[in-house]
Amino acid sequence: MNPDQALPPLLSLRGIVKRFGGFVANDHIDLDIAQGEAHALVGENGAGKSTLVKIIYGVLAPTEGTIAIDGEQVRLNSPEAARARGIGMVFQHFSLFDNLTVAENVALVLPRRESLAGLRARIAEVSRRYRMPLEPDRDVWSLSAGERQRIEIARCLLQDPRLVILDEPTSVLTPQEAYGLFETLDALKAEGRSLLYISHKLEEVQRLCERATILRLGRKVASCDPRQESPRSLAALMVGAQIAEIRPAAHAKGEVRLRVDALSAEAETLHGVDLAHVSLSVRGGEILGVAGVAGNGQAELFELLSGERTVERAETIIIGGAALGRGGVTARRLHGAAFVPEERNGHAAAPDFSLAQNVVLSRHATGGVVRRGLVRYERARELAQEIASAFDVRKTGPDPAARTLSGGNLQKFVVGREILGEPKVLIVNQPTWGVDAAASAAIRQALVDLAARGAAVLLISQDLDELFEICDSIAVIHDGRLSAPLDAHAATREEIGLLMTGATGGQQEDLHAH
Amino acid sequence: MRIDLEPRPARSLAVDVAAPILALAAAILIGGVVVWLLGKSPTRAFSVYFVEPLLEGWSLQELAVKACPLALIAIGLSYCFRANLWNIGAEGQFVMGGLLGGWLAVATHNGAMQGALGGWWIMPAMLALGVIGGALYALVPALLRVWLGVSEILTSLMLVYVAELALDYVARGPLRDPKGFNFPQSVTFDDVARLPFLAEGERLHLGVLFALVALAVSAFVFARTLFGFEVRLVGEAPRAARFAGFSDKRLTLAVFAISGALAGLAGIAEVAGQIGQLQPKISPGYGFTAIIVAFLGRLSPFGILVASLVLALTYIGGEAAQVALKLPNDMTRAFQGVLLMCVLMADVATRYRVRIRLGAAP
């Protein structure tokens, strides 16, 4: 397979170990990438992929093991050293600076001798060669996720790298933007550059890569040619156990439990999104999905629906028949609503608080844990234990701090905390972001079951697979506007993807009419 | 050289208790070196500062009298600091409490305004005015933060200077004793306007009791009430507090009002208990020292009780050292600064394992 067996691999890792305190993120990992090879690094959340590439890019130092480039052993103690060796990286959560311009962002990583004056011309050149439109003088905060990623890639390519690392590059893109990205990556391969492509989306891996290394729980479990495998066999390698399929429960649609009428709000934060005329309604037993690329108003929508921000007109938001636009979080909870925000640490839960205290956090008005201004911590501890048992939350000790739980377990805890209260309306934002497959499946199942018991569920997610898997209908949010909902069983990914790019802006009124 | 911080997996009570004690020991050691550099005997200084005040009855009482304002202010500040709000203007709130309460004492001097009522209401009214004065003065930076997003740090500090100048003005101007030979001070308060002493002929006044009550109530508030939970949550995770349905604006106003009220109470207790008249200056920096007390006490009521006694000791020891060793009073201030730094460093050690690596970065 290797065109020239005599040549040593471009990059060769041997016995890489990375420990964080007692936790082993990478456990004796070997990896070879040949010149011109497109290599996939596959594994689910928490498998150790990001840690490994940070070691290759010099951001983290390995605890043990060696790295060789062209057969020569090297120490990569900084990203600068890695770049000097021809390694470039496109980060998953972009390593961009919001308040600097595109050109300034690029200038930061170029070698010191490079003049800033010639930079503009070189950005234009890369932009043309790989068909990636870029505006050097724009401030980064004003750009979309796709545009931001293009800066990352351009910044990487300007250093003429031999190996380009891409960490989950399509997770923030619309399907159409992802096609554009693949064209760029094909061009890179044609130039003889190597790729290290990190993903848990198996179709992408099969489309792009000829080798794949599969990680599970920090260990390398297999190495294969992904084109010879089926998505099912790859998934089995990745997860190690069969993940239960979601059982869609048949449920009758009830009355409307959540209605939002022409919700508009100006952004509160500096780089936030204005919401314009968002209307939706969710009936009991229904799961409505809100698709969209990150940063198109999902955070604002969640804040306004949860009551963290209120609106002037009470009738704008109706929960269980009560006009609660002016009501705060507690008022909405008292009317049967519950919420799960996107960020676990510091939003849904306070990391340094114990689980019992985190129960008090969102259930102080509805969980019977507060009486006459006094907190009943014994009751809160019981409730925390109930949640842990019902949702299989693995924890150390009877009532540990929230931060000691893994991402998946903490997410199960915060979802369980809300669902055990049997809400009539549940609004969740990105419930399975960064959560392992088993926990994701459990959370989705819990949402489906809650809807089957008659609750209205609004699911905000960037994961189209998730939305198609459990939603009855899907609306798309783009630049603060929400499309009319499409029937999830009839709609295609392409349709949704087109709406995610904002292609059909004026359709909402038409669809509402009928 | 580089310093690495590795989070400790769990906090241990032993480390939590040992840290402030070690910090105090380190600060005393540094202070000793400074005293030695100034050409004085460190052991003699240690004895003057930290031992001798503990050996005599009167200075023990003095200790409690000085610890009283420190504890009152610090327990109030602990509400703000737990909520991650930086009220550093307690000194101004202390002065305003003393000024407003003291005004009533001057206004009712020699039976004025008392009529048939008698003087029994004056002391409670003075205390109320002290509390209100401190609380309202603290609400200024709080309101500016809530309404306009102005940093409470700078405004609360600026208001200290304003309060000090205001007190200076009234003590030299409108409230000066007309028969006081032009001394810049008010009349000596009547007995009805003096805080009662706990025992005849002693120095301990009722303010000490106020401090103990404030500490006990606060211990209950933090341990058991939803409000205490709210304060801590806002400080630890502000977004989670919003999600919990707590209003950060309301809480900001509440904790500033509480800390201002307690600082104001300390101020009027000092004026009506300790000093007995209005003077251009009524505080040797209690409001700032209380910040150190709050941190040394790790924001816990019991810790603050102990820490207020420790810092009160530095005041009394400092006064004694001025006489016995000719050490300037600034020594006390410098020592307090060093102590706060040591406390902050010790706090790091409770949360992280600190590793120092010499040589170039790996």
Added chain:
Amino acid sequence: MSPAILELVLVTVVASSIPLVIAALGELVTERAGVLNLGVEGMMIMGAALGFAAAYTTGSTIVGALAGVAAGIAMAALFGLLTVALAINQVAAGLALTIFGVGLSGLLGAGFVGLKRDGAPQLNIPGLSDLPFAGKLIFGHDAFVYLAFALVASVAYWLTRTRSGLAMRAIGDNHESAHALGLPVRRTRFLAVLFGGACAGLAGAYLSLAYTPFWAPGMTAGRGWIALALVVFASWRPWRVVLGALLFGGATVLQLHAQAASLGLPGQLLSAAPYLATIVSLMALSIGVRRNGAAPAALGQAFIPPR
């Protein structure tokens, strides 16, 4: 008011704004790197005490100024150790630094209270300084004034036009990203803190060497805090610091003239004017501006590199 008197007033306005310009400029650089140092007052007064002590002992204003700078840097290094290396809360550490500095300066300066020496000489350029009206205003100051303006110009240029200035702004905007790209977050921040200390020390030395010129305990009288407010007022832009400092300098001079003219207002009220003006200017700034719009995004947040 005759032009000659107006010129004199304006010259004093410039003189009284210079310590604010220098201290605020240093703090601006520190904050642009993402560090909030509330110890400006403490560093400044140490600069004033040691600057005067050194100048009095050696008889040299330059040695005094350098001693002031060194004192500021030493204090800042302590602050950098606490906040940058040990990731201690910056507000608390800054307060500690100020309390410590005020106390230590009193201790070290005790032997110099009441001593007098000549102020820094004015750079009189024959011909130019005698020009009507503008002569004294532009050419009649001491070296500190020109140094201050040179510093502002250099910092403004460095921040926007050089790669290291760009790197520092990036670090103040997002330290996680900066670290991921391999920018030296902690080293840059430490250096920025030291620069802030050097400036604060110089500003303090200006007070005791040129402005008053003598040493008195507590002589900075809150100027360090006003400098902190000026950085906010200036929206973290160097030239706006100059503008703000001139406004404050003007207010201070006006207050002095008002006291001299005995308008019947209590002196304390006039003395409180700069502090009240600071509060009002912070309020005015926040009206109309989106909350913290101009502040470096990572300001005040400690960074612990994952390793």
